[in-house]
Amino acid sequence: MSTDETGHGGAKTPQSAGNPGGTGPEFLQLITPAGERISHPEFDFWVRDVSDEQLCSLFEDMTVIRRIDVEATALQRQGELALWPPLLGQEAAQIGSGRSLRADDFVFSSYRENGVAYCRGVDLTDLLRVWRGNAAGGWDPYSINMATPQIIIGAQTLHATGYAMGIQNDGADAAAITYFGDGATSEGDVNEAMVFAASFQAPVVFFCTNNHWAISEPVRLQSHIQLADRATGFGIPSLRVDGNDVLAVMAATRLALDRARRGGGPTFIEAVSYRMGPHTTADDPTRYRDANELEDWAAKDPITRLAGLLERKGLLTAELQQQVKTKADAVASDMRRGCTTMPDPQPMDIFKHVYSTPNSWLERQQDHYARYLASFGDPAGAVSEEGAR
Amino acid sequence: MIKEFRLPDLGEGLTESEILSWKVDVGDTVSLNQVIAEVETAKAVVELPSPFAGVIKELHEQPGSVVEVGKPIVSFEVADDDGGSPSPPSGALSAGPGEAVVETPKREPNLVGYGAVVEGSGRPTRRPRNFAPVVEPVDTKPVDTRRPVVEPVETKPVETKPVETRGAERPRSTPPVRKLARDLGVDLARVSGTGPGGLITREDVQEYAGHGEETAAPAAEPVAFSGGTHPGERETRIPIKGVRKYTAAAMVQSAFTAPHATEFLTVDVTPSLELLAKLKDSKAFAGIKLTPLTLAAKAVLIALRRNPSLNSHWDEERQEIVTFNYVNLGIAAATPRGLTVPNIKDADALPLPQLAQALTALAETARAGKTAPGDLSGGTISITNIGVFGIDAGTPILNPGEAAILGLGAVRTMPWEYRGEVALRKVLTLSLSFDHRLVDGEQGSRFLADVGAILAEPGMVLSMV
Numbered sequence: 001m002s003t004d005e006t007g008h009g010g011a012k013t014p015q016s017a018g019n020p021g022g023t024g025p026e027f028l029q030l031i032t033p034a035g036e037r038i039s040h041p042e043f044d045f046w047v048r049d050v051s052d053e054q055l056c057s058l059f060e061d062m063t064v065i066r067r068i069d070v071e072a073t074a075l076q077r078q079g080e081l082a083l084w085p086p087l088l089g090q091e092a093a094q095i096g097s098g099r100s101l102r103a104d105d106f107v108f109s110s111y112r113e114n115g116v117a118y119c120r121g122v123d124l125t126d127l128l129r130v131w132r133g134n135a136a137g138g139w140d141p142y143s144i145n146m147a148t149p150q151i152i153i154g155a156q157t158l159h160a161t162g163y164a165m166g167i168q169n170d171g172a173d174a175a176a177i178t179y180f181g182d183g184a185t186s187e188g189d190v191n192e193a194m195v196f197a198a199s200f201q202a203p204v205v206f207f208c209t210n211n212h213w214a215i216s217e218p219v220r221l222q223s224h225i226q227l228a229d230r231a232t233g234f235g236i237p238s239l240r241v242d243g244n245d246v247l248a249v250m251a252a253t254r255l256a257l258d259r260a261r262r263g264g265g266p267t268f269i270e271a272v273s274y275r276m277g278p279h280t281t282a283d284d285p286t287r288y289r290d291a292n293e294l295e296d297w298a299a300k301d302p303i304t305r306l307a308g309l310l311e312r313k314g315l316l317t318a319e320l321q322q323q324v325k326t327k328a329d330a331v332a333s334d335m336r337r338g339c340t341t342m343p344d345p346q347p348m349d350i351f352k353h354v355y356s357t358p359n360s361w362l363e364r365q366q367d368h369y370a371r372y373l374a375s376f377g378d379p380a381g382a383v384s385e386e387g388a389r
Numbered sequence: 390m391i392k393e394f395r396l397p398d399l400g401e402g403l404t405e406s407e408i409l410s411w412k413v414d415v416g417d418t419v420s421l422n423q424v425i426a427e428v429e430t431a432k433a434v435v436e437l438p439s440p441f442a443g444v445i446k447e448l449h450e451q452p453g454s455v456v457e458v459g460k461p462i463v464s465f466e467v468a469d470d471d472g473g474s475p476s477p478p479s480g481a482l483s484a485g486p487g488e489a490v491v492e493t494p495k496r497e498p499n500l501v502g503y504g505a506v507v508e509g510s511g512r513p514t515r516r517p518r519n520f521a522p523v524v525e526p527v528d529t530k531p532v533d534t535r536r537p538v539v540e541p542v543e544t545k546p547v548e549t550k551p552v553e554t555r556g557a558e559r560p561r562s563t564p565p566v567r568k569l570a571r572d573l574g575v576d577l578a579r580v581s582g583t584g585p586g587g588l589i590t591r592e593d594v595q596e597y598a599g600h601g602e603e604t605a606a607p608a609a610e611p612v613a614f615s616g617g618t619h620p621g622e623r624e625t626r627i628p629i630k631g632v633r634k635y636t637a638a639a640m641v642q643s644a645f646t647a648p649h650a651t652e653f654l655t656v657d658v659t660p661s662l663e664l665l666a667k668l669k670d671s672k673a674f675a676g677i678k679l680t681p682l683t684l685a686a687k688a689v690l691i692a693l694r695r696n697p698s699l700n701s702h703w704d705e706e707r708q709e710i711v712t713f714n715y716v717n718l719g720i721a722a723a724t725p726r727g728l729t730v731p732n733i734k735d736a737d738a739l740p741l742p743q744l745a746q747a748l749t750a751l752a753e754t755a756r757a758g759k760t761a762p763g764d765l766s767g768g769t770i771s772i773t774n775i776g777v778f779g780i781d782a783g784t785p786i787l788n789p790g791e792a793a794i795l796g797l798g799a800v801r802t803m804p805w806e807y808r809g810e811v812a813l814r815k816v817l818t819l820s821l822s823f824d825h826r827l828v829d830g831e832q833g834s835r836f837l838a839d840v841g842a843i844l845a846e847p848g849m850v851l852s853m854v
Contacts, residue, residue, distance in 0.1 A: 074422045078440040079397025282400035284433030376565045377591070 035308015046251035065115035067328035089276030092302030096249025107146035108160035125338030154187035164202035175260035183214025201265035211275035231268030243271030443467035562589040692839035719771035722755035732768035796820035
């Protein structure tokens with residue numbers, strides 16, 4: 001693999017988030033930024049079955065989630081969402097890993113893995129529910145085997161490890177995968193999760209998307225070694241892959257899942273990528289990072305890269321492009337409609353999912369609140385949708 | 390039909406943004422999500438994507454203007470989705486931030502994209518009330534709707550006679566009634582409540598507003614908030630002076646110079662009360678008032694002999710610790726003028742009958758407000774008898790310059806361990822605060838344990854003197 005196409009964008013400038021120390025810049029890469037497929041003696045095996053058709057569908061998924069991201073950002077700017085955490089630039093990391101999962105695996109993600117949620121088949125309206133402020137959680141986690149996004153940085157790694165220990169107790173061959181960012185590796189929760197995962201050899205994959213920025217904190221301030229090397233200190237084997245290379249991510253994730261299913265314990269994957277957008281729609285990254293860095297990473301764009309490969313293979317036909325665009329537009333349009341027609345939450349909804357069983361204390365509060373609402377003299381309006389508007 | 394786009398909150402809690410530039414002109418045809426403007430918030434410069442496909446009808450704000458969240462910034466002419474529904478009358482469009490202007494998706498299920506559903510100021514709005522004649526004011530300011538909702542008053546029908554409203558208190562009512570009053574421009578202080586306990590009801594407000602039109606005009610003049618109290622004032626202002634001022638200064642000085650530590654001990658004082666009963670019958674104490682305070686004061690004086698550090702003073706100026714070889718015992722007294730702590734000079738030298746008499750005299754003098762200034766200074770340790778208010782324990786603040794203060798709780802009849810069984814006993818709690826610069830936990834604890842031991846078994850004095 002060529003050394004000039006590593007994850008070190010603009011490493012000369014002080015604003016760069018590139019990591020100067022550590023064990024070296026090498027990472028697993030199967031597609032160069034120019035779209036050239038390079039062979040790898042070990043990892044080709046893990047993607048040997050990926051057909052041309054599947055490459056095209058990966059391209060479609062990555063394009064669709066970018067479109068979802070653009071649409072959701074627009075919805076936020078139009079006042080339809082309170083907030084949105086964009087994934088621009090991280091499409092390969094999410095689709096490459098998300099498409100490697102089995103239905104009985106379980107995902108514990110951060111708030112940015114909307115592409116992974118798309119792979120799990122989430123209802124797009126449910127995806128937006130929490131960002132519109134309509135619900136504390138968007139969906140039933142068991143319906144798609146994916147927990148709702150964790151806002152607390154890194155806490156989901158503990159949940160994943162606990163779930164994986166449960167898989168062990170069940171004697172199943174499923175796996176848990178947890179997604180987190182570079183900043184989360186500095187959190188106590190993530191470190192504790194790795195201790196437990198290693199001790200119990202739990203079937204969990206730690207998927208760290210190193211997008212180089214923990215909001216405004218560059219990764220080089222967080223770690224003087226590669227993040228992947230942090231895991232080895234816990235006795236967890238780790239892989240450093242080009243996170244903008246969908247095939248490399250897929251190969252690494254498949255290997256890690258296979259190890260987990262065979263009782264080989266946890267694996268840590270550092271997917272080296274870049275957050276090309278703001279941290280959230282309330283953030284302005286131009287205040288803290290160098291425009292040159294963004295330009296360097298734009299040259300390694302994950303979708304452009306896959307398009308390059310498809311082109312070399314003669315697969316990037318106008319028909320495919322039109323088909324993908326139509327699909328993306330349809331998904332975006334569906335999502336917009338789902339968002340803007342979402343009924344407002346009702347005052348009494350707040351009591352719905354607090355306890356799974358009846359609770360007298362809560363019922364008392366519920367009763368008080370109902371009477372309080374009724375004291376406005378509009379009992380019908382207090383619970384009807386129209387009344388809440 | 391005409392659609393308005395109102396400025397949304399672009400970044401988690403913003404109230405306004407500045408229009409930097411328009412990317413479109415009136416008459417331009419725009420597509421959904423086409424960038425129409427560049428806006429700067431307190432957090433970032435962002436592009437605004439168009440929420441509609443249509444033709445720009447009007448740009449309400451000029452570049453450079455700072456716009457409140459929720460204000461319309463641009464109007465679009467968009468195609469009717471069902472091809473036939475007439476535009477709302479133009480009058481409705483200028484109705485301000487009411488509910489009627491922005492079409493809700495409920496009414497137009499086929500609509501792809503619509504303006505921000507931001508009513509009024511962009512704050513969450515409350516639904517309209519159902520009394521017909523009242524119109525929601527359209528110019529509701531953000532601060533009004535953001536006012537925290539006060540805990541609803543429990544409206545259990547308590548059987549109390551209507552009491553006179555005290556001047557300094559906010560008139561009692563419920564949040565919806567307060568909202569109603571605000572909407573109607575009624576000052577609740579002027580409404581007399583007919584509900585339980587003087588509670589102002591919805592009917593009271595409506596009645597006041599109904600026939601109050603004529604009387605409301607003069608009533609609308611703001612009340613001058615000067616000193617003194619009379620019903621209707623929402624606060625009472627009292628100049629800080631005299632004992633209150635002195636007390637405040639002393640408390641602040643004490644609390645923030647001497648590091649306080651407080652310990653508690655609950656003791657069975659039944660034997661002490663039995664002793665008091667016996668003493669009352671004895672000739673030596675004829676005509677002398679004896680209370681638990683008397684015995685507690687004596688116990689403190691005895692315990693101080695074994696724990697002199699609690700009878701000391703931190704001399705910051707000379708960097709010395711002064712241990713007193715005498716005890717001027719202060720007793721906190723609630724007087725008409727406020728809190729005073731007169732002290733009994735050389736209390737340690739007084740036999741019990743004289744100590745009891747001194748305590749009685751001190752209390753009477755203080756209550757009459759006639760304590761001599763000399764009796765208020767020179768104290769070395771204090772007792773505060775919070776038990777007379779029915780209180781068990783607290784954290785007493787040291788009388789400035791002293792090393793310790795003992796709080797004496799109320800005597801309670803309680804089930805208590807007595808000789809291996811549970812019995813009803815007379816129990817009280819002692820609260821001791823001490824200046825941790827002068828007194829270590831060990832000395833404070835030993836002192837408190839000694840006082841407790843004496844009150845629990847007065848005969849223990851024999852082992853201490």
